[in-house]
Every structure is written in C-alpha cells, then in structure tokens.
Amino acid sequence: MKKAIIYINQFFAGIGGEEEADHQPEIREGLVGPAMLLNQLSDAEVTDTIICGDNFMGSNEEEAVEKILGFLEDKEFDIFFAGPAFQAGRYGNACGVIGKAVKEAFDVPVISSMNEENPGVDMFKKDIYIFPGGKSAAKMKDDMAKMAELGNKILNGEGPLTAEEEGFFTRGIRHQVWLEDSKPAADRAIEMLLKKVNGEEFKSELPIPKIDRVPIAEPIKDLSEATIALATSGGIVPVDNPDKIQSASATRWGRYSVEGLDNLPNREAGEFKTIHAGYDPAAADANPDRVVPLDALRAYEEEGRIGKVHEYFYTTVGTGTTEAEAARMGQEMVEYMKDEGVDAVILTST
Amino acid sequence: MRLEIGNFPVEDIVFGEETSYNDGLLTINKEEALEVVKEDEHITEADLVIARPGEEKRIVPVKEAIEPRYRLNGDATFPGVTGKVESVGEGRTVALKGCSVLAVGKHWGSFGDGLIDMSGEGAKYTYFSKLVNVCLVADTDEEFEREEQQKKNHAIRWAAHRLAEYLGETVKDLELKEEEVLELEPITKRSQDVNDLPSVVYVMQPQSQMEELGYNDLVYGWDANRMLPTLMHPNEVLDGAIISGSFMPCSSKWSTYDFQNCPTIKRLYAEHGKTINFLGVIMSNLNVAMDQKERAAMFVQQIAKSLGADAAILAEEGYGNPDADFIACFAALEDAGVKTVGMTNECTGRDGQSQPLVTLDERADAIVSCGNVSTLIKLPPMETVIGELEALARDGLSGGWADDEKLGPSVKEDGSIIMENNSMFCGDQVLGWSPKTMKEF
C-alpha cells in the first residue's frame, strides 16, 4: 500500500489556538486531527502527522523547514498533504512553505487546499497543487475529499490531470493535449469567433497570464567609478563555440574575455561569430560589435565616462529558449558578475 | 472568383510502366518522374520512395510537402515557382487527394526540416502520417550551404514542386467524379442577406523573417519579406499562389500542402452566407524589426477597417519573436473594433512552465492554441528510414541535438530517438487541422 504523510498546524492538532502558535515542529506516528479523515478518504495509508505552530513557521521558517525535512529523511512516503488551510493566512503560508520544500527535497506530489482569499494561494500555487477551499473548518470534509481524490488519481497513475478537470488552481504549467473529440483548430476558432461576435461568453485556450514584474534596480551613482559588463542573448561566441552553446533552445551559456580588445574581431578573422539559429547571421558574423557593442563601450571607458569594461562578456542564445532556462542562466551569470565587482550590465538582445 | 478543383482520391501509389491514375491507384514511371526532378542540374542524386500510412517508416529530414496539382489551362501550378507568374484562384485545377510529395534530404538536414513517422506513437504528431507520400529523396551540389544550419534547400524544394505538377498532370484528361467549387462574389456585389451577416477576414502571417532572399514563404514567387500586407482572394491561397519556405522550426511551419488545403479557409467558406460574410484573406507577413512589425500591423488594421470587417481570425507561422508580430496585429485589430480570434502554438518549455508567448497583451483575449513546440518526445526505432536519421542529431534541426548532458544525442545507436516537438513535420497545424490544444496541469 502507498504511504502518505500530512502537515497540520497546532490548532487542528488539538494543541491550542493563538496561545500555542509558537509550538515547535514535531512528528507523530499515526493519525492526529484531520489526518484521520484523510486516512479514510485516501487510497494511501497515512502513516504520520507533522505538526507545527503557525507563528513558529512564520518567524523561524528556516529552522522549521530544516527540522521537518529532518523528520522525513528516513520515512517512506509516496505523497504529501498539507492542510486544508481555509482562510487562515499564516496556516496557508505554512502549508505552502513546507509543501514546496518537501516537493523539492523528496520529489513527491504535494496537495493542499486553501480559500481563494488566502495569500498562500498566489504565493505557492505554482509549486504545489492547491484546491480552492472553504472559508472555515465547516468545509473540512469537502476540502479534504478533493485533496484525497486528486491524490488517489496520482497514486493510481490516472491522468491527464488538468486544472480544468480536477479543479485545482492553475499553476502556470501548460502542456499540449489531444482533444478527446479531436475537434480541429479551425472549428474551434470559428466557434470562438461566432461567440465573440455575438457577445456570448467564450473561453480562450490561452488565458493571458499576469505579467511578471522585476524589482527595479537602484541607479548607478557614479558611472565613472562603475564596472560595466556586456551580455547578450544574440549567440556571439568564439568561432569554435568552446562551451557548445546550443543554437536554439539553449540551456548553456558562456563568458569570454575581452581583455585587450577594442572591438570583437569577426568570423573571417577566426575570432567571434554568432551561433544563434533564429536570425540571419550575416551581419553579426561580419561585425559582432553590432550585437555586443564592445567598441562603443571601450570608447566611453577611454573618455572616463565609465570606470571600466568588465573583463568578460556573457552570452547565450535566446531563440526557443524557455523563460525558465533563461532565468536560471541569468542567475548563474549574475553570481560571477557579483563576485567580480560588476556594478551594471548592458544586455543586448537580437 | 470561382475556382473548381477536380478531386481524384489516391488510395495507393505504385511504380510501373506508365504514369497514370486509375480508380484510386496512382502509378508512377519512376524514370520519367526522376527526369522531371533532374531538370535542375544541381540535383546530383535522386530517388522516389513511397511511404504509406501504417508502414514502419521514419522520414527525415523532410523539407517540404506538396499536393500534386495541375491547372487545366496549362498555366503554372505554382506561379513564379514552376512557371510564369499568372494569376491563380480562378478556373479549373485538378488535384490528387490523400497524397503528397515530400522533399527529403538524402543526407543533409537544416534548421527548418522535420520528421514524419508513418505508424506507431510518432504518427500522431504530424498530419502527413495519414497520407500516401511520394518521398523525393535527393542530394544536391549546393556546396555553399552544406555546412550551414540554415539552408535554402532550393534545388530539392523546386524539384518537389515540379514533381507535384508532373503527377497532377496525370489526371488532366480524366473524367471528373468529384468537384469542389470555391466561389466568393466580389465584396461589393453581395446580397443583402449576406451583407447583414458579421463580416470576417482571415489574416495570415506567413514566415518571412530572413532578410536574405531564398528562405522565406513566396507569394506568387515573390519573397514575403519584401511585401506589405495585402488583400488576397482565398482561392489564390488554395490554388498554389503561396509556397512554403525553409526557415522556421518545423512544427510551426506551414507547408505548401497546408496552404493548398488550408482548413481555416475551407471552414470560413462553409460558414459563408450562413453565419458569416467571408470577406477574404489579408496576407501579412513576419518581420525582424519592431517598426516593420508595427507597420505590418497598421496595414492589416487599415485594410480590415477599409473593408468594414467586423471580425478576424489571425494566424502566425512561428513562435518566439513572431509572437510580437502576432500580438501587435491582434491589438491593432481589436483597437479598430475588429473582434479577433488568434491561432498559434506556444513555447512553454519541456516542463511547461515558461511564458506561452514572448509577448502578451490583455487585448488578445481569444486564442486557439495548437501545441507546445518544446514538448519532449521519445520514439522507438522504425524498420525503415527514408532519408538519413543522423541528420536529426547532426545538422541542427530545431528539435534535435548532437549531444545533451542529461539526454544524450537525439539519435540513439538502436535507431530510437529523442527530440522536441519543434522538429515534427508541420506538426502544430496552426492553419486549422490541429487536434491539439494546451491545458493547465
């Protein structure tokens, strides 16, 4: 039989309310509080219950996570549940924090439930399955039933588990599926068009997600003291492409020295070229400075407008490259830049 | 404009003495057909191989697909490509249905080439597994692009067009059994009943992003990079005015076969006079500079406004930066009060977590989504390979790779493969066949 473990807070464990919210994390073999209900509904055996005070998790997150992951280290389990957390904000946050950590550490499915008003939903719906739940514990049975049902489907290998059919909050994970009725795209388009024209309700197959915002960096106070790095998604690399960066759907990046160079010598000179397959390479191959403007930045260095040009430029290919890979590569680049005192980056894209 | 297409269903294709058609059986005199192929001296080697649905055959690298056709007045089937520039879309054309000519590299692949499995799990990823395919497997002396990832593939693509015309000619004197009539009255000469229906334009954004000539889709033989959006009659699109290019990752590509049979145009025709008033096609393009993208969107908006379009269906041949053309055009149409539905594929990554289009706009509120270019696909070996399997890994196909830290090379020693949907031949079928959609998981 498959095994499950559940996380609940001090209140649902029957330890106490607000006065016990600093309760230290603990694991108890067997069923505590809502774990009993889950055990009835789930195809898996619920072997253990993890309990933690909401405030303890809130103010000692790192310690709580470390302890709980420690409890789980020698346990065998196939799936993890957290909550339901209803409208309780701190409990929702705790379910999310623990759920995400457990998923990352043990690669098991994690399922929770929260009311749509619970801030935990937006914070963690991308990381774990979260069902829209009731406002209060009056909905315990309904909410737990949804969690258990999805868990059973996962454990029994049923699928595909789409948000639309199962009802969990969308997670921004989109995959292609073959429609059961094989309705061709042309028919779907005409039907959608007629509804739109006639003012009827229609459903886009690609709901526009909210745009990610990035915190704005502070301006550079004194450029003449600053080290500026060049970076590009235009695929400029040494002609032998030493890091084997892919020419599309890149997962690799490289950094190459520009010490002593006033500009980037071209493909013909046997130095730099582009390996980017998404645009006509002729202009970049003939003069890589069109993509990585080293010559212009050197001129500003010469003039004293900037302190200096960083020793390396950073490069990858931005065609077919997913946002997730791009973000990872960007973070990896930034670590080098920070270590070597780069104050700002000019990033060129093609 | 009235176009009559005489349809001759092809159930099987064999080689024989005389190129002929008889009751669903197409016989090809291989030698004669290869002479047509070799009219271009740049073709150095060529062979024809038949691939039927259900056979254990894997075809790669596939560069183009064409439905065999012939224009009964003797004009070029593909104007500006297989002959002089003459207008098409009016008159009579014959077509061999249920089959296609595939242009296949004997050795060499390029970025935009694709793969077709005729049976098994892989067959569902492409429309062409359902057709009886005449594979023109050829090599050329186009040495200048031998090592290039982007290839024009001119000799082999043009040869395939000539071959399609040669095969189409087979039925030119035969009695018609089934005829498809495609007729739209001039826009200002329609009855009140039709005029009262919501009027719809179909906006097409064919691939045209290479600034050097020779890679892009052609409109009457003219490179679509060098044009501004214009009004076209849907019959022109269906009758060979447009041929596919040699640039875009393959699952996003629209082959010439797709243009000739464009399901969205056919469906708009079916609705014309019943639920909509089909005004025609606004042929736009895809560009490489923001001002060009904006200019094209502006022209599309203006044409739609001038025509008095109430609604539009908008389709892009590509993903990545073409999404910016798509969204710019979508927004421009909505701003002009033209209620728009977009058709596209997405690039959400192998894990499905990336942003679906590189540009997003809340005005794009109605989209039909046809697939994820980056889905990872593993397929077992096939008994026979037509072309050269290694091309998938070696030659920079958009969905293949020579090596990967975790996944190894795309082509394994036993002939099994791992690839991205990107290289499934015309797999996402944004012109309207796609049985796929995208869902949240």
Place this chain on the structure above:
Amino acid sequence: MANLIPVAETVGANRMVPTISIPYPLGDPESSEDEQWKLRYHRVGVALEALETAIDEQTVFEV
C-alpha cells in the same frame, strides 16, 4: 537594449533602450561604417544614461 521592446516589457525589463533590428541591433550593414559607429556609440550612451536614472516603473528611454 532590444528591438522587440514589447518582449522586453513582457519579461519584466525595467530600463530599456530600443535597437534597430533583430539581426543587427546596433549597426545596419546597409549604412556606412561611420553611421553604424555613430548609432552604436549614441545608443550605448543612452543605455549608460539609463543606468544613472532613477525610475519608478518600466521605462523605455528615447533614442
């Protein structure tokens, strides 16, 4: 520095300077070497100004 400003906006870039195209962001091969240099020098200069400028929302700097 990007030609496709809408893409840069969508992925959340905050300081943006337009370039002239996808295949040659900073130098049109059809124009003279001198013009290309001027363009490149100018736009990189705008990027440097952008780095010095305090902003409170996504901003496209005029070139």
